[in-house]
Amino acid sequence: MRRLSDVLKKEYGEKVYKLALTSGCTCPNRDGHIAYGGCAFCSAEGSGEFAAPPAPVxxxxxxxxxxxxxxxxxxxxxxxxxxFTNTYGDPMRLEDLYRETISRDDIVILSLGTRPDCLGPAMMEMLIRLNQIKPVWVELGLQTARDDIAAQMNRGYETNVFAEANKRLKEADITTIAHVIFGLPGESKDDMLDTVRYLSALDPPPDGIKIQMLQVLKGTVLGARYKEEPFPLLSLEEYSDLVAEACQILPDEMVLHRMTGDPPWRLLIAPLWVRDKKRVLNTLNRKLLLSQSESQ
Ligand code: SF4
Structure with a gap:
């Protein structure tokens, strides 16, 4: 596995920073196009708690x-x-917005979080055009490869939709990043690693991965369920062991974009250990080093 910071430093010769922006898109899993209410773990503010409010880009x-x-x-x-879903909406408006964004010299990469079922022909053509100007990354929420768990989470598409979208994007030479959540209720540790095995076995696999511990948030279906009857969550040690094991499974060329998320503090119900980012990163790095040295 390669770390994103190393890959970017090698490519650009310096640290490249991420700016969280808002496109004004909604989500078909919230507005009724696919479902109402969204994914069970997603707060009403969408999957990007820290994004700036809509304003000129x-x-x-x-x-x-x-x-x-x-x-x-x-x-x-x-x-x-x-x-939310940044390839869901009027393609002309979105293309104008993204073109304006990448016309700036200080923006070197355009990264769009979206769903794999929101990549129809018009959006694909837009992404291909944008990718000719600056590199485009498409971040696809998978979370789990288990369809029954995904259905319980109200994800709204089957896992093969992810595989098909990843393949089309890769054929168009667009960088793909899979989002995975460890700790979804009903999943064993083996199930979580099976999702990692699934991604590794795709032909071609995604270019990158973001792994995150499940965060149970206020205002979500899982939050309400947890308050009624708390379900087991992974400890920091268990989560770190799983991430280290996942990194041993994933292809060497895949880029690890993230292994911990920034919790929205005011919404977080559990687990509380995710708030201590320094401790979380230290533990993860220690486990990764240990598992690397054991495998050599
Ligand atoms: S996680 Fe993504 S796809 Fe699911 S409801 Fe939230 S914004 Fe929509």
């Missing part, structure tokens, strides 16, 4: 840059449209 970029530049000399950025 230049303003969003400058605001997000100002925050980062208070702590660093950042010069190059990834425009990350994170919340």
């Amino acid at each position: 230049d303003m969003q970029i400058e605001q997000a840059k100002t925050l980062i530049q208070k702590k660093s000399h950042a010069r190059r950025f990834i425009a990350y449209f994170q919340s």
Whole structure:
């Protein structure tokens, strides 16, 4: 496995920072096009709790840059449209928005979070055109390869839809990143690793992966369920062991984009250990080093 920070540093010669932006898209799993209520783990604010509120994209970029530049000399950025489904809406409006975004010299990559069932011909053509201007990454929420668990989570599509979307994007030379959640209720540790095995076995596999511990949030279906009857969650040690094992399974060339998420503090119900990001990262890094040295 390769780490994203290393890959970007090698490519651009310096650290590249991510700006969380908002496209104004909604989600078909919330507006009734596919379902109402969204995925069971997703808060009403979409899957990007920290994204800026909708505003002209230049303003969003400058605001997000100002925050980062208070702590660093950042010069190059990834425009990350994170919340909701960023290939769902009027293709012309979205293409204008994304073209404006990547026309800036300081934006080196366009990254779009979306669902694999929202990549119809018009969106694919848009992505192909944009990818000719600057690299486009498409981040696809998979969460689990188990269809029965996905149905319980109200994901709204079957796992083979993910595989098919990944294949089409890869054939179009677009970078793909799979999002996986460890700790969904009803999944064993083997099920979680099976999702990792599933991704590794795809032909071609996604270029990158983001792994996250399930965060039970207020205002979600899982949050309500947990309050009524708490279900077991992974401890930090268990989660870190699983991530380390997953990294041994995933292909060497795959890029690890993330192994922990920033919890929305005001919404977090459990597990509370995710709030201590420093401890989480230290534990994860220690386990990764250990499993690497054991496998050599
Ligand atoms: S598809 Fe994404 S934005 Fe939509 S409900 Fe699920 S997690 Fe939330």
